[in-house]
Amino acid sequence: MSHPLLDQHRPLLERALDTIATRGYWSAFAESPSPKAYGEGAPEAGRAAFEAHLGKPFEIDQPGQCGWHDGETSPYGVPLGIRYPQSDPQALVQAALAAMPAWQALGAEGRVGICLESLQRLNRQSFEIAHAVMMTSGQGWMMAFQAGGPHAQDRGLEAVAYAWREMSAIPAEAVWEKPQGKHPSLVMRKHYEIVGRGVGVVIGCATFPTWNTYPGLFAALATGNPVILKPHGHVVLPAAITVRTIRAVLAENGLDPNLVTLCLPTSHEAAHALYTHPDVHSIDYTGGNVFGQWLLDHCRQAQVYAELAGVNSIVIDSTDDYAGMLRNLAFTLSLYSGQMCTTSQAIVIPAQGIDTNDGHKTFDQVGQDLAQAIERFLEKPEVAQAVLGAIQSEATLARIDQAAGGGMGRVVLAPKALHYEEFPQARTRTPALLSCDARDTAHYAQEQFGPISFLVRADDTDAALALAEDLTRTHGALTLAVYSTRDSVLDAAVRMSWRAKVALSLNLTGGVFVNQSAAFSDFHGTGGNPAANASYADSAFVANRFRVVQRRAHA
Amino acid sequence: MSHPLLDQHRPLLERALDTIATRGYWSAFAESPSPKAYGEGAPEAGRAAFEAHLGKPFEIDQPGQCGWHDGETSPYGVPLGIRYPQSDPQALVQAALAAMPAWQALGAEGRVGICLESLQRLNRQSFEIAHAVMMTSGQGWMMAFQAGGPHAQDRGLEAVAYAWREMSAIPAEAVWEKPQGKHPSLVMRKHYEIVGRGVGVVIGCATFPTWNTYPGLFAALATGNPVILKPHGHVVLPAAITVRTIRAVLAENGLDPNLVTLCLPTSHEAAHALYTHPDVHSIDYTGGNVFGQWLLDHCRQAQVYAELAGVNSIVIDSTDDYAGMLRNLAFTLSLYSGQMCTTSQAIVIPAQGIDTNDGHKTFDQVGQDLAQAIERFLEKPEVAQAVLGAIQSEATLARIDQAAGGGMGRVVLAPKALHYEEFPQARTRTPALLSCDARDTAHYAQEQFGPISFLVRADDTDAALALAEDLTRTHGALTLAVYSTRDSVLDAAVRMSWRAKVALSLNLTGGVFVNQSAAFSDFHGTGGNPAANASYADSAFVANRFRVVQRRAHA
Known part of the structure; x- marks a missing residue:
């Protein structure tokens, strides 16, 4: 059949x-929006189809x-x-x-x-x-x-x-035939219906x-x-x-x-x-x-x-590609103005700073360098518009403005409204980067949906990992990123990810970003912490959506 | 590994x-308790091991x-x-x-x-x-x-x-390699941990x-x-x-x-x-x-x-093996004194009786014949003891005695206490068979755990199937049996079993019983009606007991 x-x-x-x-x-x-993949005229036809919906x-x-x-x-x-x-x-x-x-x-x-x-x-x-x-x-x-x-x-x-x-x-269907010693077998015909x-x-x-x-x-x-x-x-x-x-x-x-x-x-x-x-x-x-x-x-x-909702964390212990890390994070924090359920919110850094291939960087220096990386990345208006898009809701806009006003922590990078020529009425904001101490949990330890991230000062790397674990287990997280050149830290991060049941990205410095997950390869959400009770996609996501109803009769 | x-x-x-x-x-x-399967001396050694536990x-x-x-x-x-x-x-x-x-x-x-x-x-x-x-x-x-x-x-x-x-x-593990046109591929190494x-x-x-x-x-x-x-x-x-x-x-x-x-x-x-x-x-x-x-x-x-708990039903419309059906039901109702979650409780029969290979049988005649079949089946004390066992709880015993006193419906077969020579203090009762009208839902329409079954008089076969469906959807059921020689009734029963999500046994007259399910072949419970929210065993029974925690890093 x-x-x-x-x-x-x-x-x-x-x-x-x-x-x-x-x-x-x-x-x-x-994934390429090209006529080569989708056929000559597809882009124009698609736009026309969209426009035909308007006003009707x-x-x-x-x-x-x-x-x-x-x-x-x-x-x-x-x-x-x-x-x-x-x-x-x-x-x-x-x-x-x-x-x-x-x-x-x-x-x-x-x-x-x-x-x-x-x-x-x-x-x-x-x-x-x-x-x-x-x-x-x-x-x-x-x-x-x-x-x-x-x-x-x-x-x-x-x-x-x-x-x-x-x-x-x-x-x-199945035929079930049970031997009965010298007697004839018991034979049943069975059907299994998926309902x-x-x-x-x-x-x-x-x-x-x-x-x-x-x-x-x-x-x-x-x-x-x-x-x-x-x-x-x-x-x-x-x-x-x-x-x-x-x-x-x-x-x-x-x-x-x-x-x-x-x-x-x-x-x-x-x-x-x-x-x-x-x-x-x-x-x-x-x-x-x-x-x-x-x-x-x-x-x-x-x-x-x-x-x-969740609070996604990044723990930075050290890196051998400081510039690559900053570029990677700048993209992650900017993409769709941080309005992804996978966007990192708490960037936890030891108080004594981090070792990098570019020398030791203090906590504050990392914040300034990340702020600068974001600004540079969004320098060109066409890049900014393409990457940031617009702010989906008024509530998110209000939240960003609260952050900009210093209401959530020290402002390291202030969000800005941009003007898009094509869309003069667009709601836009560049990312807000704030700084706070790990003790100041009032704002970073709950989801601040939108382009609002916190540089969180932890006592040391162990404390940073412990904080990320606690955030994940208490508030949930879909993603966790860790940067370190030390095997002991990476091992501890891996073990922590198992306890907190969160997908871990290690030392991302290139063209893969912690907030992106690829179908067929990356499980989106583990289903094992408060951010999600299921994963896209696995057996558990489908197996309980149907039941099997059987019937049986003598053959 | x-x-x-x-x-x-x-x-x-x-x-x-x-x-x-x-x-x-x-x-x-x-499944045979024989030395051939389990080794010489296994029965004696097993008994000795059991006895060694006593009093300690x-x-x-x-x-x-x-x-x-x-x-x-x-x-x-x-x-x-x-x-x-x-x-x-x-x-x-x-x-x-x-x-x-x-x-x-x-x-x-x-x-x-x-x-x-x-x-x-x-x-x-x-x-x-x-x-x-x-x-x-x-x-x-x-x-x-x-x-x-x-x-x-x-x-x-x-x-x-x-x-x-x-x-x-x-x-x-997996290696994820995404082509980037003229640029080098993005290559990630991924690990998937089952947690x-x-x-x-x-x-x-x-x-x-x-x-x-x-x-x-x-x-x-x-x-x-x-x-x-x-x-x-x-x-x-x-x-x-x-x-x-x-x-x-x-x-x-x-x-x-x-x-x-x-x-x-x-x-x-x-x-x-x-x-x-x-x-x-x-x-x-x-x-x-x-x-x-x-x-x-x-x-x-x-x-x-x-x-x-649940209320398992049997619907009897007609049969071409009346004696075989009665023998089969007598065993089902007697086995372990009806103390199985799969034992049938409501035996729904049309008011006008049923057609059989032995002629038409009235509703009352079916009840008398079933009562007699049970009595005959349990005639020999060694068979009765082997099949019935003992009554697990005082609560079940009290329930049987309530049924015996007529408190649940007209008594067609009164339960009896048996004397087991080997176990003179055993709590025992033979099955109670009661009769009532479909309208008298007070007793048959809730689980009466133990050897208590009801012959329930329905207007006709359609009403009998509808009643079994309602009992299953409302109170739950692990098993449903239907007896009929008519394809239209069997088809209706199959469709009903899909709606009520209950395992269906058709025309059991031989050595397979509605209250027995075989591992690897029969799903025990569908997980789709109130009697159980899961089945032994299927993917849904295992898939959500673990989560996959992945990690990824540049290769």
Whole structure:
């Protein structure tokens, strides 16, 4: 029992399966936004497709329509003016349940085939989606294309590969023949049916509306569940395009498109009623701790896969490439104005300073040199705009301004507003670099989302590692970086990373950055500290999204 | 990187891996209590080993000793008189944490090797453990040997095989090389460390002290976690022997035996402090709903794998082997006096009766015939004793007597106390068979643990299936049996089993029984209805017990 779409995309699946097992470099989808990879005219067609959405109602034919959502805004200050139909969540749940039996009957082969075809279709829309991601999240163009398009698709494919690996390990049938000595054997024929757990809700975030959404979306779908996608109210278009594309693939294959719907609740109450609905059995969520904890506390009927806030640390003990380290950190702190869940916030440095190939550097000198490296890196306006993008939310802007005013620690590098010629209304800020003592935990020891980092003075390297461990175990972290030329420090860091269960990057000085994780090779989040209770992607991310229902009878 | 014990037991592991993938018949450990399988003198030596425990303190050298536990009793009325040392749970947690790093450092290979060696050792103790299981749980001898020994070991091996499959899919290292066009590639060396989540607590039950304990015990251990085993206070010896054996294997291999400890808390408060301890990250539990729900509500720091109560149903529409069906059901209802979590409780029959190869049978006739089949099956005292065993708890005895008094429905077959010559003080009862209408939900629609079953009169077959579905979805079920000669009924039953997520047995008339599940082939529980949130054993049962912590550096 195969499926034409699985046959068609099987080389892609096989390569993904090979890569999650060997974890070398591979990207299924070209990360270069070039006509060479995407075809002549693709950039222009993608832009035109994006622009065609502006100022219009978004057409998506879902049941239970009861209003229009128009809360979307652009951090670039560009008017979007798109209205999205709102549906009664109860109607979406009913429609999802109605679509589920045929999706189950399709089997793992058919479901995975449909998912792979959907990812291919989304890949062909990468330019359109990139513009949508850029204009809603505030990402720079290149990041919006890569993280919003091919890298998000890679993460979706990765989830599908894990789902396939688990589901294909379960045989459809078996003959069980137990010898009975001189008597005839007992012979039973058994069937094993993979059954989704129920409706999956995927709650998107404002900063990575596809990258953080596709893993849960495709993991839930592939394992037999309908999905209701609830995007952030200010960042809707990338999710809306995604849902519409998958619905089209479903309909073309004779399936009920209501298996995947877009949900923009008319009120908080309506949203909460959806999340706590008894037929909702999984929730994938990326976002803040307060609402994440609400979900974990109230949605006991569902498996909740949550990526929450954290405090990511860097410990600097010593380096043999001081300039390389500073360049690397300048990029990390600048990228998307620090609005990544993986951006480092606490840069912990021994009070006595650090040894480098450029001589000993005092604590203050490291701070000044890092500030200078950031300024130099962002000197050219076109680089600054491309790397920084815009500030997604007013709340982040207010937080940066609080930091700039000295309200969080001594200001080492003051954030600046930049003027982008193309987007004169864009909300922009360069990174803020603050300095404080390890004892002054009031500000650095909680997530300060945005381009706000702290140079934290620790007694010595041991204390710096202990602080990073404590921050990670208490507040969570998706990333940890350590710089040292000493094996004993590196060993201690490795052991600490195991205890704190955080991914560790050692001595990054080149073109790999602590805040970037590569699909198929890097696990995003370990699921073992408070920043996330699951990882993108691993077996645990998929194995509990379906159940096996067996039957047996005498043969 | 291998391990001598893994090398030694690799054929066993490979066979287990093959079998969970193909799900045919296989038992790793001989289920026949014969000297041929276990060696000359094994039965006598096992009995002697069991008897040597009686009336003595059980020697197990654990930290934090603070008292003695002596609450163990035998349903056979035999004095046991064994005292077990009690340890402060906090001391056990600290000792477990101290043992954890070396266990992690051993890697999946070493951990799985130690687990396989432990299972082999336990297998050689099968006679000793069988006597311990029989005398504490009240099981008959053959069941105590099979379910308490080889079948429990099979389930433990199955969990180890799943754990190995998931862990071995993660490479220890990778080289990640990303092309950079004309520039040199980016090359990173990455390591992936499998890290247990933390201390695992396994809470045993009074009826299957090894079979329901080994899956969680070995799943947690293999994936890198220390385990604190907390047996039922009345049924300790099988767990104590198990813990001591594993501790010996650990010590012989240079590992800290405190990785696995036995916990008999001195109070409820001490037990609750253990379950909610912040370093306890998994809890495996088999038992009643009230305490299971307490664990789920209060132990939010841990993954809770719970097998709870349920109401297992049988729907009888028609049969072409009436006598075979009755014989099969008589065995099912009698085995271990119905004290299995898989025993059928609600036998739902259409009001108009059923068609059989022996003519039409009215609802009442089916009840009388089933009652007679049970009486005949238990006619010979030696059969009755072997099959029924004894009643584990006073609470079950009281429940049976309530049923016998007519307090739960019309009595079709009254339970009787039997006299076992060998065990004159044994608590015994034959099955109670009651009759009621589907509307009279007060008694049949909640778990009546023990040999209490209800003939439930439904309007017709559709109503019978709907009732079984409702019971399963509302109260949970581990098993469902359906008898019908009609394809349309069987099809409807199959679709219902998918919705209710319950394992279905169709038309069992021979030597396979709805309340028995075979390791490597039958999933025990689906994890998809209220009777259990996990299955023995599948990927979901193991995949979330460990996390992967990666590190990366420039190559």
